[in-house]
Amino acid sequence: MHPAEAYILGQDEPFRSILLQLQSLIEGLVPGISLKYKYRIPFYYLNEKPFCYLNQSGKFVDLGFVHGNKFIRHTDLMQGRGRKVVRSLRYEFPEAIDYTVLQGVLMEAMEVHS
Numbered sequence: 001m002h003p004a005e006a007y008i009l010g011q012d013e014p015f016r017s018i019l020l021q022l023q024s025l026i027e028g029l030v031p032g033i034s035l036k037y038k039y040r041i042p043f044y045y046l047n048e049k050p051f052c053y054l055n056q057s058g059k060f061v062d063l064g065f066v067h068g069n070k071f072i073r074h075t076d077l078m079q080g081r082g083r084k085v086v087r088s089l090r091y092e093f094p095e096a097i098d099y100t101v102l103q104g105v106l107m108e109a110m111e112v113h114s
Helices: 003-009 015-029 099-113
Strands: 033-038 041-046 049-057 060-065 087-091
Touching (some): 003 015, 003 033, 003 041, 015 033, 015 041, 015 049, 033 049, 049 099
Antiparallel strands (some): 033 041, 041 049, 049 060
């Protein structure tokens, strides 16, 4: 089994469900994205460059974007405390995933990434 997938499947609920939903959405919405296991977490790469990561931490799942500091949309929903470059969306429950917001953030991330 791929180490990133083992990480996702090894999480307790509700985090496993959140991670699986995010994995499915990211892979379905971002053409050419590849899942790797870097820094002991699932890390997505686009065009061989870091794009975003998934990390279960405490009571939430962090969907972090490498160049999130360059985003202009949905910044009020993103966390950046103590981080100069990375911004993230945080989810405590699968129902908290707003698909419209996530799609918008992923589209902006692709624009910033290129």
